[in-house]
Amino acid sequence: MFNRWLFGLLFLSVILTVSCSKHSRVLKSGDNDLKYEVAIDLYEKGDYYRAIQLFDQLIAIYRGTERLEVINYYYAHCYYHQGDYLLASYYFKRYAQNYPSNPRAEECMFMNAYCYYLDSPRYSLDQTNTYEAIKEMQIFINVFPQSDSIKTCNAIIDKLRDKLEKKATEIGIQYYKTRHYKAAITSFENVMEDFPDSENREQIFYFMMKSYFFYAIYSVDEKQDERYQAAVEIYNDIMYLFPETKYQRELKTMHRNATDKLAN
DSSP states (O other), X not given: OHHHHHHHHHHHHHHHHHHHHHHHHHHHOSOHXXXXXXXXXXXXXXXXXXXXXXXXXXXXXXXXXXXXXXXXXXXXXXXXXTTOHHHHHXXXXXXXXXXXXXXXXXXXXXXXXXXHHHTOOOTTSOOHHHHHHHHHHHHHHHHOTXXXXXXXHHHHHHHHHHHHHHHHHHHHHHHHHTTOHHHHHHHHHHHHHHOTTOTTHHHHHHHHHHHHHHHHHTSOHHHHHHHHHHHHHHHHHHHHHOTTOTTHHHHHHHHHHHHHHHHO
């Protein structure tokens, strides 16, 4: 059993050595047609790392020729399949810009935006690439309004906006929890302005009312009434929009206390 395993390991080692040796010879070869054929073959076999090594050489060699268009197309896809989405995005966009009339330009423009989407991190991290993905998706929609990918683009934009909304809401909640009530109010107001159709409006209004209520408590006397009044108005909005809100008991207590303060 051990001998069979050892033989298999040695056989695999020989294959890898021969394969690497062959690839090394092709890299050093002066036969550019061979390099081109091997690079395409490696790509089709899923060996993107070694395909990139050959494409790197071929880009300089075929600059200014028709073959460069094909090389650039495969080159971008190699980085995409390796999971290097930022580089892939760059090369997809450059392809679309360099060959705008090529039938592949639409695909590459979409892939440029799609790579930013794939590189968008979870909501708690920096969302620079999320904003970039939305921007690039919108550019694609504007440039190719009849594309079959429009529906996919809109779905991705909605998903990315949900992530931005979640991050913005969590920032407001953190301000509230750390008793930075003025900052919390500003954050929640911005969320409602940027995402007026949010599915989390009930939660946002809840924290906004609490923020105004406690902001009023810790305010100087001459500022308290207007902040208690703001809390009351938000309470009325909540009860109108969400009459069966799960926060009803807590909000009613705050509303009663706020109206009592305003009456005194």
